[in-house]
Amino acid sequence: MKYSLTALLIFFTLGSKAQLVPSEFEQITHLVTFGAESKPGWGDDDHTQVFFFVVPESFTKPVYIRVFDPDIGGKHDEPNGSWDTGVKFSVYGGQGTHSDPDAKKIDPIGNYKSGTLLASKLFQAEARYDDQWYTFGPFNPMEGEEAPELNGRVFKVIAEGIAGNDGNLYKYFLSTKDQENKEVEGANAFTYEYSFRLPEVKNSVAHLYPFIDDDVISITQHNFDFDFEGSILIYSIAKNRHRATASANRQWGTSKHPIIDEEKNTTVDLQIVKGRTSRNDMVCYITNQYDEAIAFFSVPVGGPPKFKYKVNVKYKDKGND
Template sequence: MSSVFVLLSAVQVGAQMVPSSFEQIDYLVTFGTESHTAWGDDDNSQVFFFVIPSSFTKPIYIRVFDPSTGSNIDERNGEWNTRTNFSVYSGAGTHSEPDSRKTDPVGNYRSGHLLASKTFSNEPKYDNRWYSFGPFNPQEGEKSEEVNGHVFKIIAEGLLGDDGNLYKYFLSTQPDVNREVEGANAFTYEYSFRLPEAIHSVAHLYPFIDKDMISLTQHNFDFDKEGTVLLYSVTKNRHKAEVSGNNTWGTSKHYIEEGERNTSMDLQIVKNKTSRNDMVCFLTNQYAEAVAFFSSPIGGPPKFKYKVNVKYKTESAK
Protein backbone atom coordinates (compact mmCIF):
# COMPACT_ATOMS: atom_id res chain seq x y z
CA MET A 1 0.00 0.00 0.00
CA SER A 2 1.19 3.51 -0.80
CA SER A 3 3.18 5.52 1.73
CA VAL A 4 0.38 8.08 1.78
CA PHE A 5 -1.48 5.90 4.25
CA VAL A 6 1.50 5.80 6.60
CA LEU A 7 1.36 9.58 6.80
CA LEU A 8 -2.33 9.63 7.56
CA SER A 9 -1.78 8.20 11.00
CA ALA A 10 0.61 11.01 11.85
CA VAL A 11 -1.49 13.92 10.61
CA GLN A 12 -4.61 15.20 12.35
CA VAL A 13 -7.19 15.80 9.66
CA GLY A 14 -10.89 16.55 9.71
CA ALA A 15 -12.84 15.95 6.53
CA GLN A 16 -16.40 15.38 7.62
CA MET A 17 -18.36 16.98 4.79
CA VAL A 18 -17.75 15.59 1.31
CA PRO A 19 -17.07 17.72 -0.66
CA SER A 20 -15.14 19.54 2.05
CA SER A 21 -14.66 23.26 2.57
CA PHE A 22 -11.09 22.83 1.28
CA GLU A 23 -12.36 21.70 -2.12
CA GLN A 24 -14.88 24.50 -2.77
CA ILE A 25 -17.13 22.10 -4.66
CA ASP A 26 -20.87 22.22 -4.10
CA TYR A 27 -22.03 18.67 -4.84
CA LEU A 28 -21.09 15.20 -5.97
CA VAL A 29 -23.07 13.96 -8.98
CA THR A 30 -24.15 10.57 -10.33
CA PHE A 31 -26.39 10.12 -13.38
CA GLY A 32 -28.79 7.33 -14.27
CA THR A 33 -27.67 4.64 -16.70
CA GLU A 34 -29.85 5.97 -19.53
CA SER A 35 -28.14 9.37 -19.53
CA HIS A 36 -25.73 10.44 -22.25
CA THR A 37 -22.12 10.82 -21.11
CA ALA A 38 -22.18 14.37 -22.52
CA TRP A 39 -24.06 15.35 -19.35
CA GLY A 40 -20.78 14.87 -17.48
CA ASP A 41 -20.75 11.37 -15.94
CA ASP A 42 -18.64 8.74 -17.68
CA ASP A 43 -19.74 5.61 -15.79
CA ASN A 44 -22.79 6.31 -13.52
CA SER A 45 -20.92 5.21 -10.40
CA GLN A 46 -18.90 6.88 -7.65
CA VAL A 47 -16.94 5.30 -4.78
CA PHE A 48 -15.80 7.10 -1.61
CA PHE A 49 -13.87 5.81 1.38
CA PHE A 50 -13.94 7.06 4.98
CA VAL A 51 -11.03 6.47 7.37
CA ILE A 52 -11.84 6.44 11.11
CA PRO A 53 -8.94 6.53 13.61
CA SER A 54 -8.48 3.33 15.63
CA SER A 55 -8.77 5.36 18.83
CA PHE A 56 -12.33 6.35 17.97
CA THR A 57 -14.83 3.83 19.38
CA LYS A 58 -18.23 5.55 19.39
CA PRO A 59 -20.90 4.66 16.77
CA ILE A 60 -20.69 6.47 13.45
CA TYR A 61 -23.20 7.39 10.75
CA ILE A 62 -22.68 8.07 7.05
CA ARG A 63 -25.21 10.73 6.12
CA VAL A 64 -26.34 11.60 2.58
CA PHE A 65 -27.78 15.00 1.72
CA ASP A 66 -30.59 14.99 -0.87
CA PRO A 67 -30.18 11.31 -1.88
CA SER A 68 -33.23 11.29 -4.16
CA THR A 69 -33.70 12.98 -7.54
CA GLY A 70 -36.32 15.65 -8.11
CA SER A 71 -35.09 18.57 -5.99
CA ASN A 72 -33.99 21.99 -7.15
CA ILE A 73 -30.32 20.99 -6.99
CA ASP A 74 -30.64 17.91 -9.22
CA GLU A 75 -30.10 17.82 -13.00
CA ARG A 76 -33.39 17.19 -14.78
CA ASN A 77 -33.63 15.63 -18.23
CA GLY A 78 -37.33 15.51 -19.14
CA GLU A 79 -39.43 13.66 -16.58
CA TRP A 80 -37.79 12.68 -13.30
CA ASN A 81 -37.12 8.97 -13.79
CA THR A 82 -33.76 8.21 -12.16
CA ARG A 83 -33.10 5.78 -9.33
CA THR A 84 -29.87 5.92 -7.32
CA ASN A 85 -28.59 3.22 -5.01
CA PHE A 86 -26.30 4.02 -2.06
CA SER A 87 -24.55 1.07 -0.38
CA VAL A 88 -22.11 0.95 2.55
CA TYR A 89 -19.36 -1.68 2.98
CA SER A 90 -16.90 -2.64 5.70
CA GLY A 91 -14.58 -5.48 6.69
CA ALA A 92 -11.88 -7.38 4.82
CA GLY A 93 -11.32 -6.26 1.24
CA THR A 94 -13.31 -3.03 1.53
CA HIS A 95 -10.32 -1.02 0.30
CA SER A 96 -7.48 -3.54 -0.01
CA GLU A 97 -9.25 -5.28 -2.93
CA PRO A 98 -7.54 -3.87 -6.07
CA ASP A 99 -10.83 -3.56 -7.99
CA SER A 100 -12.16 -1.16 -5.35
CA ARG A 101 -9.38 1.30 -6.23
CA LYS A 102 -10.00 1.37 -9.98
CA THR A 103 -11.62 4.32 -11.73
CA ASP A 104 -14.27 2.19 -13.44
CA PRO A 105 -16.94 0.03 -11.73
CA VAL A 106 -15.54 -3.32 -12.87
CA GLY A 107 -14.73 -6.62 -11.20
CA ASN A 108 -15.04 -6.91 -7.44
CA TYR A 109 -15.34 -3.18 -6.73
CA ARG A 110 -18.19 -3.89 -4.28
CA SER A 111 -15.74 -5.79 -2.09
CA GLY A 112 -16.22 -6.07 1.64
CA HIS A 113 -19.27 -6.83 3.76
CA LEU A 114 -22.50 -5.03 2.79
CA LEU A 115 -23.73 -3.13 5.86
CA ALA A 116 -26.61 -1.14 4.38
CA SER A 117 -28.22 -0.33 1.04
CA LYS A 118 -31.09 1.87 -0.10
CA THR A 119 -32.39 2.97 -3.49
CA PHE A 120 -33.90 6.44 -3.93
CA SER A 121 -36.07 7.78 -6.75
CA ASN A 122 -38.17 10.95 -7.10
CA GLU A 123 -39.19 11.23 -3.44
CA PRO A 124 -39.89 14.77 -2.19
CA LYS A 125 -39.54 13.72 1.47
CA TYR A 126 -35.78 13.44 0.91
CA ASP A 127 -35.38 16.70 -1.04
CA ASN A 128 -32.76 18.95 0.58
CA ARG A 129 -32.75 16.69 3.65
CA TRP A 130 -30.26 14.26 5.21
CA TYR A 131 -30.63 10.48 5.25
CA SER A 132 -28.45 8.53 7.70
CA PHE A 133 -26.92 5.09 7.28
CA GLY A 134 -25.95 3.49 10.58
CA PRO A 135 -25.16 3.27 13.39
CA PHE A 136 -21.94 1.45 12.57
CA ASN A 137 -19.25 0.25 14.92
CA PRO A 138 -15.95 1.82 13.78
CA GLN A 139 -14.22 -1.49 14.47
CA GLU A 140 -16.30 -3.01 11.62
CA GLY A 141 -14.29 -1.04 9.08
CA GLU A 142 -11.40 -2.77 7.33
CA LYS A 143 -8.42 -2.54 9.68
CA SER A 144 -5.45 -0.73 8.20
CA GLU A 145 -2.24 -0.70 10.20
CA GLU A 146 -0.84 1.98 7.90
CA VAL A 147 -3.52 4.51 8.86
CA ASN A 148 -4.01 3.28 12.39
CA GLY A 149 -7.70 3.23 11.53
CA HIS A 150 -10.64 1.50 9.91
CA VAL A 151 -11.95 2.01 6.39
CA PHE A 152 -15.59 2.15 5.25
CA LYS A 153 -16.78 2.44 1.65
CA ILE A 154 -19.91 4.00 0.17
CA ILE A 155 -20.90 3.51 -3.46
CA ALA A 156 -23.43 5.70 -5.28
CA GLU A 157 -24.74 3.93 -8.37
CA GLY A 158 -27.09 5.40 -10.95
CA LEU A 159 -29.71 2.87 -12.00
CA LEU A 160 -32.61 3.48 -14.37
CA GLY A 161 -33.19 6.97 -15.74
CA ASP A 162 -31.29 9.83 -17.32
CA ASP A 163 -31.29 12.56 -14.65
CA GLY A 164 -28.36 13.70 -12.54
CA ASN A 165 -28.48 13.13 -8.80
CA LEU A 166 -26.53 15.76 -6.84
CA TYR A 167 -25.70 15.00 -3.20
CA LYS A 168 -23.21 15.35 -0.32
CA TYR A 169 -21.86 13.10 2.44
CA PHE A 170 -21.14 13.73 6.10
CA LEU A 171 -19.39 11.34 8.49
CA SER A 172 -21.14 11.96 11.80
CA THR A 173 -21.31 10.76 15.38
CA GLN A 174 -25.06 11.48 15.45
CA PRO A 175 -27.97 10.24 13.27
CA ASP A 176 -29.95 13.50 13.13
CA VAL A 177 -27.30 16.19 13.12
CA ASN A 178 -23.80 16.57 11.66
CA ARG A 179 -21.18 16.04 14.35
CA GLU A 180 -17.56 15.52 13.31
CA VAL A 181 -15.51 12.39 13.89
CA GLU A 182 -12.22 13.77 15.12
CA GLY A 183 -9.23 12.76 13.00
CA ALA A 184 -11.27 11.22 10.17
CA ASN A 185 -10.72 11.76 6.45
CA ALA A 186 -12.32 10.77 3.15
CA PHE A 187 -10.87 9.93 -0.26
CA THR A 188 -11.79 8.75 -3.73
CA TYR A 189 -9.95 7.60 -6.85
CA GLU A 190 -12.37 9.14 -9.36
CA TYR A 191 -14.24 12.34 -8.60
CA SER A 192 -17.59 13.17 -10.29
CA PHE A 193 -18.87 16.57 -9.23
CA ARG A 194 -20.74 19.77 -10.03
CA LEU A 195 -18.48 22.75 -10.60
CA PRO A 196 -19.36 26.05 -8.91
CA GLU A 197 -21.46 28.16 -11.28
CA ALA A 198 -19.79 31.53 -10.69
CA ILE A 199 -17.30 32.87 -13.21
CA HIS A 200 -13.69 32.78 -11.95
CA SER A 201 -14.66 30.20 -9.30
CA VAL A 202 -11.99 27.64 -8.40
CA ALA A 203 -12.55 23.99 -7.47
CA HIS A 204 -9.70 22.20 -5.67
CA LEU A 205 -8.74 18.51 -5.71
CA TYR A 206 -5.96 17.27 -3.42
CA PRO A 207 -3.93 14.19 -4.43
CA PHE A 208 -1.06 13.08 -2.23
CA ILE A 209 2.31 12.57 -3.95
CA ASP A 210 4.00 9.59 -2.30
CA LYS A 211 7.73 8.92 -2.05
CA ASP A 212 7.80 6.58 -5.06
CA MET A 213 5.90 8.67 -7.58
CA ILE A 214 7.87 9.64 -10.68
CA SER A 215 5.07 11.05 -12.81
CA LEU A 216 1.34 11.53 -12.75
CA THR A 217 -1.14 11.75 -15.58
CA GLN A 218 -4.24 13.83 -15.03
CA HIS A 219 -7.50 12.92 -16.76
CA ASN A 220 -10.51 15.24 -16.82
CA PHE A 221 -13.79 14.61 -18.64
CA ASP A 222 -16.44 16.94 -20.10
CA PHE A 223 -15.12 20.28 -18.84
CA ASP A 224 -16.43 21.80 -22.09
CA LYS A 225 -13.25 23.90 -22.31
CA GLU A 226 -14.86 26.38 -19.90
CA GLY A 227 -11.63 27.41 -18.24
CA THR A 228 -8.24 26.10 -17.19
CA VAL A 229 -6.86 23.19 -15.17
CA LEU A 230 -3.79 24.12 -13.11
CA LEU A 231 -1.39 22.20 -10.88
CA TYR A 232 0.07 23.76 -7.76
CA SER A 233 2.55 22.18 -5.37
CA VAL A 234 5.53 23.18 -3.26
CA THR A 235 7.55 23.41 -6.51
CA LYS A 236 4.89 24.02 -9.19
CA ASN A 237 3.15 27.36 -9.50
CA ARG A 238 0.27 27.59 -11.99
CA HIS A 239 1.46 24.60 -14.01
CA LYS A 240 -1.04 24.20 -16.88
CA ALA A 241 -2.72 20.86 -17.63
CA GLU A 242 -4.76 19.75 -20.63
CA VAL A 243 -8.49 20.54 -20.48
CA SER A 244 -11.34 18.50 -21.94
CA GLY A 245 -14.10 19.53 -24.31
CA ASN A 246 -17.69 18.35 -24.47
CA ASN A 247 -17.96 14.58 -23.91
CA THR A 248 -14.20 14.14 -24.33
CA TRP A 249 -11.20 13.49 -22.08
CA GLY A 250 -8.34 15.91 -21.54
CA THR A 251 -5.12 14.13 -20.55
CA SER A 252 -1.62 15.34 -19.77
CA LYS A 253 1.47 13.86 -18.12
CA HIS A 254 3.43 15.74 -15.47
CA TYR A 255 6.76 14.76 -13.92
CA ILE A 256 7.25 14.82 -10.17
CA GLU A 257 10.16 16.70 -8.64
CA GLU A 258 12.00 15.52 -5.56
CA GLY A 259 10.59 18.28 -3.37
CA GLU A 260 7.00 17.31 -4.20
CA ARG A 261 7.19 13.80 -2.78
CA ASN A 262 5.39 13.18 0.51
CA THR A 263 3.30 16.34 0.05
CA SER A 264 -0.16 17.17 -1.27
CA MET A 265 -0.73 18.70 -4.68
CA ASP A 266 -3.54 21.13 -5.51
CA LEU A 267 -5.29 20.49 -8.82
CA GLN A 268 -7.32 23.62 -9.50
CA ILE A 269 -10.19 23.87 -11.98
CA VAL A 270 -10.82 27.52 -12.86
CA LYS A 271 -14.00 28.52 -14.69
CA ASN A 272 -14.23 31.41 -17.13
CA LYS A 273 -18.00 31.06 -17.68
CA THR A 274 -21.15 31.19 -15.60
CA SER A 275 -22.86 27.86 -16.22
CA ARG A 276 -23.98 24.55 -14.75
CA ASN A 277 -21.33 22.00 -15.54
CA ASP A 278 -20.64 18.48 -14.23
CA MET A 279 -17.31 16.77 -14.83
CA VAL A 280 -15.07 13.86 -13.83
CA CYS A 281 -11.40 13.80 -12.76
CA PHE A 282 -8.86 11.12 -11.91
CA LEU A 283 -5.08 10.75 -11.74
CA THR A 284 -2.73 7.85 -12.42
CA ASN A 285 0.92 7.30 -11.51
CA GLN A 286 3.72 5.93 -13.72
CA TYR A 287 2.30 2.41 -13.31
CA ALA A 288 -1.19 3.51 -14.46
CA GLU A 289 -2.46 3.05 -10.88
CA ALA A 290 -5.13 5.47 -9.68
CA VAL A 291 -4.03 8.12 -7.17
CA ALA A 292 -6.37 9.08 -4.32
CA PHE A 293 -7.89 12.55 -3.88
CA PHE A 294 -8.27 13.47 -0.18
CA SER A 295 -11.11 15.68 1.03
CA SER A 296 -8.77 17.09 3.65
CA PRO A 297 -5.31 17.53 2.05
CA ILE A 298 -2.62 15.57 3.89
CA GLY A 299 -0.35 18.11 5.56
CA GLY A 300 -2.64 20.94 4.45
CA PRO A 301 -2.91 22.70 1.06
CA PRO A 302 0.52 23.04 -0.57
CA LYS A 303 2.35 26.34 -0.42
CA PHE A 304 4.65 27.14 -3.31
CA LYS A 305 8.21 27.71 -2.14
CA TYR A 306 9.65 30.65 -4.03
CA LYS A 307 13.33 30.48 -4.81
CA VAL A 308 15.11 33.76 -4.47
CA ASN A 309 18.57 34.00 -5.95
CA VAL A 310 20.44 36.95 -4.51
CA LYS A 311 23.89 37.80 -5.77
CA TYR A 312 26.03 40.07 -3.68
CA LYS A 313 28.59 42.33 -5.29
CA THR A 314 31.80 42.01 -3.37
CA GLU A 315 33.94 45.07 -3.14
CA SER A 316 37.48 44.20 -4.10
CA ALA A 317 40.12 44.64 -1.44
CA LYS A 318 42.07 47.82 -1.65
Protein backbone atom coordinates in the same frame (compact mmCIF):
# COMPACT_ATOMS: atom_id res chain seq x y z
CA MET B 1 -1.92 3.23 -1.98
CA LYS B 2 1.22 3.60 0.13
CA TYR B 3 2.27 6.20 2.64
CA SER B 4 5.53 6.91 4.38
CA LEU B 5 5.70 7.13 8.18
CA THR B 6 6.24 10.88 7.91
CA ALA B 7 3.11 11.30 5.82
CA LEU B 8 1.06 9.22 8.23
CA LEU B 9 2.22 11.33 11.16
CA ILE B 10 1.16 14.46 9.29
CA PHE B 11 -2.13 12.88 8.28
CA PHE B 12 -3.19 11.80 11.73
CA THR B 13 -2.08 14.88 13.63
CA LEU B 14 -4.01 17.31 11.44
CA GLY B 15 -7.14 17.29 13.58
CA SER B 16 -8.92 18.43 10.43
CA LYS B 17 -12.65 18.67 9.83
CA ALA B 18 -12.88 15.98 7.21
CA GLN B 19 -16.39 14.62 7.48
CA LEU B 20 -18.26 16.82 5.00
CA VAL B 21 -17.78 15.64 1.41
CA PRO B 22 -17.10 17.76 -0.59
CA SER B 23 -15.12 19.56 2.11
CA GLU B 24 -14.71 23.30 2.57
CA PHE B 25 -11.15 22.92 1.23
CA GLU B 26 -12.37 21.66 -2.15
CA GLN B 27 -14.86 24.42 -2.99
CA ILE B 28 -16.99 21.94 -4.93
CA THR B 29 -20.77 22.32 -4.96
CA HIS B 30 -21.96 18.69 -4.90
CA LEU B 31 -21.06 15.15 -5.82
CA VAL B 32 -22.90 13.97 -8.95
CA THR B 33 -24.15 10.58 -10.14
CA PHE B 34 -26.36 10.23 -13.21
CA GLY B 35 -28.82 7.47 -14.05
CA ALA B 36 -27.58 4.50 -16.07
CA GLU B 37 -29.37 5.67 -19.24
CA SER B 38 -27.82 9.15 -19.34
CA LYS B 39 -25.41 10.12 -22.10
CA PRO B 40 -21.76 10.94 -21.28
CA GLY B 41 -22.25 14.55 -22.38
CA TRP B 42 -24.02 15.23 -19.10
CA GLY B 43 -20.68 14.86 -17.32
CA ASP B 44 -20.70 11.37 -15.78
CA ASP B 45 -18.67 8.71 -17.59
CA ASP B 46 -19.80 5.58 -15.70
CA HIS B 47 -22.84 6.42 -13.50
CA THR B 48 -21.06 5.19 -10.37
CA GLN B 49 -19.11 6.95 -7.61
CA VAL B 50 -17.08 5.24 -4.86
CA PHE B 51 -15.96 7.02 -1.69
CA PHE B 52 -14.01 5.74 1.30
CA PHE B 53 -14.22 7.01 4.89
CA VAL B 54 -11.38 6.47 7.38
CA VAL B 55 -12.32 6.24 11.07
CA PRO B 56 -9.22 6.65 13.29
CA GLU B 57 -8.12 3.50 15.12
CA SER B 58 -8.51 5.27 18.46
CA PHE B 59 -12.18 6.08 17.84
CA THR B 60 -14.50 3.39 19.27
CA LYS B 61 -17.98 4.97 19.41
CA PRO B 62 -20.67 4.31 16.76
CA VAL B 63 -20.54 6.33 13.54
CA TYR B 64 -23.17 7.26 10.96
CA ILE B 65 -22.85 7.99 7.25
CA ARG B 66 -25.32 10.69 6.26
CA VAL B 67 -26.37 11.60 2.70
CA PHE B 68 -27.70 15.05 1.86
CA ASP B 69 -30.51 15.22 -0.71
CA PRO B 70 -30.30 11.54 -1.75
CA ASP B 71 -33.52 11.63 -3.80
CA ILE B 72 -33.72 12.57 -7.48
CA GLY B 73 -35.84 15.63 -8.15
CA GLY B 74 -36.56 18.95 -6.53
CA LYS B 75 -34.17 21.68 -5.43
CA HIS B 76 -30.64 20.52 -6.33
CA ASP B 77 -30.79 17.77 -8.96
CA GLU B 78 -30.32 17.86 -12.73
CA PRO B 79 -33.47 17.03 -14.77
CA ASN B 80 -33.43 15.40 -18.18
CA GLY B 81 -37.09 15.23 -19.09
CA SER B 82 -39.31 13.65 -16.43
CA TRP B 83 -37.81 12.51 -13.11
CA ASP B 84 -37.37 8.80 -13.86
CA THR B 85 -34.02 8.02 -12.20
CA GLY B 86 -33.03 5.80 -9.30
CA VAL B 87 -29.72 5.99 -7.45
CA LYS B 88 -28.71 3.29 -4.99
CA PHE B 89 -26.43 4.10 -2.04
CA SER B 90 -24.64 1.14 -0.43
CA VAL B 91 -22.28 1.02 2.57
CA TYR B 92 -19.59 -1.67 2.84
CA GLY B 93 -17.18 -2.72 5.57
CA GLY B 94 -15.04 -5.69 6.53
CA GLN B 95 -12.28 -7.54 4.75
CA GLY B 96 -11.55 -6.37 1.20
CA THR B 97 -13.56 -3.15 1.43
CA HIS B 98 -10.55 -1.09 0.33
CA SER B 99 -7.72 -3.61 0.08
CA ASP B 100 -9.23 -5.48 -2.87
CA PRO B 101 -7.46 -4.21 -6.02
CA ASP B 102 -10.75 -3.71 -7.87
CA ALA B 103 -11.93 -1.30 -5.17
CA LYS B 104 -9.11 1.08 -6.15
CA LYS B 105 -9.80 1.14 -9.88
CA ILE B 106 -11.36 4.14 -11.57
CA ASP B 107 -13.96 2.03 -13.43
CA PRO B 108 -16.76 0.06 -11.70
CA ILE B 109 -15.63 -3.35 -12.92
CA GLY B 110 -14.72 -6.66 -11.32
CA ASN B 111 -15.06 -6.94 -7.55
CA TYR B 112 -15.36 -3.21 -6.83
CA LYS B 113 -18.25 -3.96 -4.46
CA SER B 114 -15.82 -5.86 -2.27
CA GLY B 115 -16.34 -6.24 1.46
CA THR B 116 -19.50 -6.94 3.44
CA LEU B 117 -22.69 -5.04 2.57
CA LEU B 118 -23.79 -3.24 5.75
CA ALA B 119 -26.67 -1.09 4.45
CA SER B 120 -28.30 -0.10 1.16
CA LYS B 121 -31.21 1.99 -0.10
CA LEU B 122 -32.56 2.95 -3.51
CA PHE B 123 -33.75 6.56 -3.85
CA GLN B 124 -36.03 7.88 -6.57
CA ALA B 125 -38.18 11.01 -6.89
CA GLU B 126 -39.27 11.20 -3.25
CA ALA B 127 -40.09 14.68 -1.93
CA ARG B 128 -39.58 13.71 1.72
CA TYR B 129 -35.84 13.31 1.08
CA ASP B 130 -35.45 16.46 -1.02
CA ASP B 131 -32.99 18.95 0.54
CA GLN B 132 -32.84 16.70 3.62
CA TRP B 133 -30.31 14.36 5.27
CA TYR B 134 -30.76 10.58 5.27
CA THR B 135 -28.74 8.54 7.79
CA PHE B 136 -27.15 5.10 7.41
CA GLY B 137 -26.04 3.40 10.62
CA PRO B 138 -25.09 3.19 13.39
CA PHE B 139 -21.90 1.35 12.48
CA ASN B 140 -19.37 0.03 14.94
CA PRO B 141 -15.93 1.23 13.79
CA MET B 142 -14.83 -2.40 14.08
CA GLU B 143 -17.11 -3.13 11.11
CA GLY B 144 -14.76 -1.14 8.87
CA GLU B 145 -11.79 -2.82 7.23
CA GLU B 146 -8.60 -2.52 9.25
CA ALA B 147 -6.10 -0.37 7.37
CA PRO B 148 -2.79 -0.08 9.27
CA GLU B 149 -1.32 2.15 6.53
CA LEU B 150 -4.07 4.68 7.36
CA ASN B 151 -4.03 4.04 11.12
CA GLY B 152 -7.77 3.46 11.00
CA ARG B 153 -10.69 1.46 9.69
CA VAL B 154 -12.25 2.03 6.28
CA PHE B 155 -15.88 2.09 5.16
CA LYS B 156 -16.91 2.33 1.50
CA VAL B 157 -19.97 4.06 0.04
CA ILE B 158 -21.03 3.36 -3.54
CA ALA B 159 -23.57 5.58 -5.31
CA GLU B 160 -24.87 3.79 -8.39
CA GLY B 161 -27.24 5.12 -11.05
CA ILE B 162 -29.67 2.25 -11.57
CA ALA B 163 -32.09 3.63 -14.17
CA GLY B 164 -33.17 6.83 -15.87
CA ASN B 165 -31.06 9.72 -17.16
CA ASP B 166 -31.32 12.49 -14.54
CA GLY B 167 -28.45 13.71 -12.37
CA ASN B 168 -28.43 13.20 -8.60
CA LEU B 169 -26.51 15.91 -6.70
CA TYR B 170 -25.68 15.03 -3.10
CA LYS B 171 -23.17 15.31 -0.23
CA TYR B 172 -21.87 13.03 2.53
CA PHE B 173 -21.10 13.52 6.20
CA LEU B 174 -19.42 11.06 8.58
CA SER B 175 -21.04 11.79 11.93
CA THR B 176 -21.15 10.66 15.54
CA LYS B 177 -24.88 11.48 15.63
CA ASP B 178 -27.80 10.16 13.62
CA GLN B 179 -29.83 13.38 13.44
CA GLU B 180 -27.08 15.99 13.19
CA ASN B 181 -23.66 16.45 11.61
CA LYS B 182 -21.11 16.03 14.37
CA GLU B 183 -17.53 15.35 13.30
CA VAL B 184 -15.38 12.33 14.01
CA GLU B 185 -12.13 14.00 14.99
CA GLY B 186 -9.18 12.96 12.82
CA ALA B 187 -11.30 11.20 10.17
CA ASN B 188 -10.93 11.74 6.44
CA ALA B 189 -12.50 10.67 3.15
CA PHE B 190 -11.02 9.88 -0.24
CA THR B 191 -11.88 8.67 -3.72
CA TYR B 192 -9.96 7.52 -6.79
CA GLU B 193 -12.35 9.02 -9.37
CA TYR B 194 -14.25 12.18 -8.59
CA SER B 195 -17.58 13.13 -10.24
CA PHE B 196 -18.77 16.57 -9.17
CA ARG B 197 -20.60 19.83 -9.92
CA LEU B 198 -18.48 22.93 -10.41
CA PRO B 199 -19.58 26.27 -8.92
CA GLU B 200 -21.72 28.30 -11.31
CA VAL B 201 -19.50 31.35 -10.90
CA LYS B 202 -16.97 32.77 -13.35
CA ASN B 203 -13.38 32.68 -12.01
CA SER B 204 -14.36 30.29 -9.20
CA VAL B 205 -11.72 27.69 -8.30
CA ALA B 206 -12.40 24.06 -7.36
CA HIS B 207 -9.58 22.10 -5.69
CA LEU B 208 -8.67 18.39 -5.81
CA TYR B 209 -5.95 17.12 -3.47
CA PRO B 210 -4.03 13.98 -4.50
CA PHE B 211 -1.30 12.81 -2.12
CA ILE B 212 2.02 11.90 -3.80
CA ASP B 213 3.97 9.09 -2.12
CA ASP B 214 7.63 8.03 -2.28
CA ASP B 215 7.26 5.81 -5.35
CA VAL B 216 5.73 8.35 -7.73
CA ILE B 217 7.97 9.82 -10.43
CA SER B 218 5.19 11.18 -12.68
CA ILE B 219 1.47 11.74 -12.63
CA THR B 220 -1.06 11.84 -15.44
CA GLN B 221 -4.19 13.86 -14.84
CA HIS B 222 -7.39 12.85 -16.61
CA ASN B 223 -10.46 15.08 -16.79
CA PHE B 224 -13.74 14.48 -18.61
CA ASP B 225 -16.34 16.82 -20.10
CA PHE B 226 -14.98 20.15 -18.82
CA ASP B 227 -16.25 21.70 -22.09
CA PHE B 228 -13.11 23.87 -22.39
CA GLU B 229 -14.78 26.15 -19.85
CA GLY B 230 -11.59 27.38 -18.21
CA SER B 231 -8.16 26.28 -17.01
CA ILE B 232 -6.76 23.33 -15.10
CA LEU B 233 -3.67 24.23 -13.10
CA ILE B 234 -1.29 22.27 -10.87
CA TYR B 235 0.21 23.75 -7.73
CA SER B 236 2.65 22.05 -5.36
CA ILE B 237 5.56 23.08 -3.18
CA ALA B 238 7.64 23.04 -6.40
CA LYS B 239 5.07 23.95 -9.10
CA ASN B 240 3.38 27.30 -9.37
CA ARG B 241 0.52 27.58 -11.86
CA HIS B 242 1.66 24.60 -13.94
CA ARG B 243 -0.88 24.28 -16.75
CA ALA B 244 -2.59 20.94 -17.42
CA THR B 245 -4.69 19.88 -20.42
CA ALA B 246 -8.42 20.60 -20.17
CA SER B 247 -11.11 18.48 -21.83
CA ALA B 248 -13.77 19.27 -24.40
CA ASN B 249 -17.43 18.30 -24.33
CA ARG B 250 -17.83 14.50 -23.99
CA GLN B 251 -14.06 14.09 -24.28
CA TRP B 252 -11.16 13.23 -21.98
CA GLY B 253 -8.26 15.63 -21.51
CA THR B 254 -4.97 14.16 -20.26
CA SER B 255 -1.49 15.43 -19.56
CA LYS B 256 1.60 13.93 -17.93
CA HIS B 257 3.62 15.82 -15.32
CA PRO B 258 6.96 14.82 -13.74
CA ILE B 259 7.29 14.62 -9.96
CA ILE B 260 10.57 15.73 -8.41
CA ASP B 261 11.96 14.55 -5.08
CA GLU B 262 10.82 17.71 -3.30
CA GLU B 263 7.19 16.88 -4.13
CA LYS B 264 7.22 13.33 -2.75
CA ASN B 265 5.23 12.74 0.45
CA THR B 266 3.33 15.96 -0.14
CA THR B 267 -0.08 16.98 -1.45
CA VAL B 268 -0.63 18.46 -4.91
CA ASP B 269 -3.40 20.98 -5.57
CA LEU B 270 -5.22 20.39 -8.87
CA GLN B 271 -7.16 23.61 -9.46
CA ILE B 272 -10.09 23.85 -11.86
CA VAL B 273 -10.75 27.47 -12.77
CA LYS B 274 -14.11 28.32 -14.36
CA GLY B 275 -13.97 30.74 -17.26
CA ARG B 276 -17.75 31.11 -17.59
CA THR B 277 -20.85 31.34 -15.47
CA SER B 278 -22.50 28.05 -16.39
CA ARG B 279 -23.75 24.73 -15.04
CA ASN B 280 -21.17 22.00 -15.53
CA ASP B 281 -20.51 18.52 -14.13
CA MET B 282 -17.21 16.73 -14.75
CA VAL B 283 -15.01 13.78 -13.77
CA CYS B 284 -11.34 13.71 -12.70
CA TYR B 285 -8.78 11.09 -11.76
CA ILE B 286 -4.98 10.89 -11.54
CA THR B 287 -2.64 7.97 -12.18
CA ASN B 288 1.05 7.33 -11.45
CA GLN B 289 3.67 5.98 -13.85
CA TYR B 290 2.25 2.46 -13.41
CA ASP B 291 -1.28 3.59 -14.37
CA GLU B 292 -2.39 3.10 -10.77
CA ALA B 293 -5.02 5.53 -9.51
CA ILE B 294 -3.95 8.02 -6.83
CA ALA B 295 -6.42 8.97 -4.11
CA PHE B 296 -7.95 12.44 -3.79
CA PHE B 297 -8.39 13.34 -0.09
CA SER B 298 -11.27 15.57 0.98
CA VAL B 299 -8.97 17.24 3.48
CA PRO B 300 -5.47 17.63 1.98
CA VAL B 301 -2.84 15.57 3.79
CA GLY B 302 -0.52 18.07 5.46
CA GLY B 303 -2.73 20.95 4.38
CA PRO B 304 -2.94 22.69 0.98
CA PRO B 305 0.52 22.95 -0.60
CA LYS B 306 2.34 26.25 -0.55
CA PHE B 307 4.78 26.96 -3.35
CA LYS B 308 8.31 27.53 -2.08
CA TYR B 309 9.78 30.51 -3.85
CA LYS B 310 13.50 30.29 -4.46
CA VAL B 311 15.25 33.60 -4.29
CA ASN B 312 18.76 33.89 -5.65
CA VAL B 313 20.50 36.94 -4.17
CA LYS B 314 23.83 37.96 -5.60
CA TYR B 315 26.00 40.30 -3.57
CA LYS B 316 28.43 42.64 -5.26
CA ASP B 317 32.03 42.18 -4.20
CA LYS B 318 32.85 45.41 -2.40
CA GLY B 319 36.51 44.87 -3.13
CA ASN B 320 35.84 45.50 -6.81
CA ASP B 321 33.95 48.80 -6.33
